[in-house]
Amino acid sequence: MSGALPGGAGSRLVGADADGDDQAVEAALRPKDLGEFVGQERVREQLDLVLKAARQRGGTADHVLLSGAPGLGKTTLSMIIAAEMGAPIRITSGPAIQHAGDLAAILSSLAEGEVLFLDEIHRMSRPAEEMLYMAMEDFRVDVIVGKGPGATAIPLELPPFTLVGATTRAGLLPPPLRDRFGFTGHMEFYAPAELERVIHRSARLLEVTIEPEGAAEIAGRSRGTPRIANRLLRRVRDYAQVKADGVITREIAGSALAVYDVDGRGLDRLDRAVLSALLKLFGGGPVGLSTLAVAVGEERETVEEVAEPFLVREGLLARTPRGRIGTPAAWEHLGLTPPQRGTGGGQSGLFEA
Numbered sequence: 001m002s003g004a005l006p007g008g009a010g011s012r013l014v015g016a017d018a019d020g021d022d023q024a025v026e027a028a029l030r031p032k033d034l035g036e037f038v039g040q041e042r043v044r045e046q047l048d049l050v051l052k053a054a055r056q057r058g059g060t061a062d063h064v065l066l067s068g069a070p071g072l073g074k075t076t077l078s079m080i081i082a083a084e085m086g087a088p089i090r091i092t093s094g095p096a097i098q099h100a101g102d103l104a105a106i107l108s109s110l111a112e113g114e115v116l117f118l119d120e121i122h123r124m125s126r127p128a129e130e131m132l133y134m135a136m137e138d139f140r141v142d143v144i145v146g147k148g149p150g151a152t153a154i155p156l157e158l159p160p161f162t163l164v165g166a167t168t169r170a171g172l173l174p175p176p177l178r179d180r181f182g183f184t185g186h187m188e189f190y191a192p193a194e195l196e197r198v199i200h201r202s203a204r205l206l207e208v209t210i211e212p213e214g215a216a217e218i219a220g221r222s223r224g225t226p227r228i229a230n231r232l233l234r235r236v237r238d239y240a241q242v243k244a245d246g247v248i249t250r251e252i253a254g255s256a257l258a259v260y261d262v263d264g265r266g267l268d269r270l271d272r273a274v275l276s277a278l279l280k281l282f283g284g285g286p287v288g289l290s291t292l293a294v295a296v297g298e299e300r301e302t303v304e305e306v307a308e309p310f311l312v313r314e315g316l317l318a319r320t321p322r323g324r325i326g327t328p329a330a331w332e333h334l335g336l337t338p339p340q341r342g343t344g345g346g347q348s349g350l351f352e353a
């Protein structure tokens with residue numbers, strides 16, 4: 001879970017980070033075993049083998065690294081690993097471990113076979129990271145007592161444990177840390193059909209009646225992310241309850257999400273404002289990020305970190321050395337006609353980066 005987003009955009013309905021409301025219901029909606037976990041076939045299959053082999057040997061599973069965007073199920077999978085191994089789980093995160101001593105305290109209190117879930121492992125401090133190398137490899141840490149020339153290292157044996165590290169940025173992990181994981185699983189965005197299965201499952205647990213077309217409508221707007229699918233489902237449920245008979249049909253889902261400003265492709269107000277400025281004010285670009293940000297009245301970081309990643313992923317916006325460009329799909333999505341370009345190299349260059 002990454003921190004608050006810049007520009008106050010942290011609580012977007014289509015944001016992938018968990019908000020307080022999510023945390024309250026996520027526990028109830030989490031799949032409890034690999035069989036219930038939807039999608040991610042490759043990761044699931046490989047992990048199934050790793051866990052079965054460890055169980056057959058009667059030992060502890062290898063350390064597991066899970067990488068992928070927020071809300072794709074890394075925390076859920078770590079809990080499943082613990083459940084499948086019949087082991088307890090301890091949950092912490094990189095930013096919570098700033099000193100090596102913080103990590104030593106956690107490691108030394110682990111039970112044999114326990115799963116330690118370390119979210120945002122790329123944000124751990126350097127000294128803690130170095131302590132983790134030895135703990136992962138030899139199940140041992142050196143606790144430093146005292147300071148300066150009189151400092152001594154006291155070796156501390158640890159029970160075997162399984163570290164499950166999660167990161168949104170696998171590329172940021174130092175190779176010595178990456179290499180100490182026996183298994184690395186990369187989580188992909190979910191296909192619409194998989195999100196429909198997530199939505200049907202959650203609807204059953206929330207005791208909401210949903211038609212297949214209603215689930216498809218929500219899935220198409222969920223940005224490939226189960227957390228967003230579950231959140232949109234809850235907002236649509238509210239609408240269905242207040243404005244209709246509680247049943248989620250395609251029409252109800254469409255009307256509800258229009259009220260919440262989430263369009264047919266999952267873009268919200270901010271995404272559309274960025275695209276609309278790029279196309280209407282700057283003829284589709286190229287335009288510099290700062291200029292674009294001023295045009296939509298947002299911080300540069302908000303446009304770059306909050307709106308752009310999804311627009312780029314959807315093929316609606318391209319980042320080029322000369323600035324941001326709206327793609328033909330962007331013109332089509334907003335129902336606009338691109339201006340006719342001349343043959344002399346195209347765009348005006350008036351608004352360069």
Ligand SMILES: Nc1ncnc2c1ncn2[C@@H]1O[C@H](COP(=O)(O)OP(=O)(O)OP(=O)(O)O)[C@@H](O)[C@H]1O
Nearest residue numbers: 001026029030038070071072073074075076226227
């Ligand atoms: N494969 C899945 N099948 C069904 N539900 C899922 C799946 N993956 C995630 N979910 C649901 O999505 C929500 C978010 O999942 P989770 O907290 O595991 O994501 P995460 O990747 O750990 O996110 P973050 O990195 O932000 O912590 C949970 O409520 C969970 O129930």
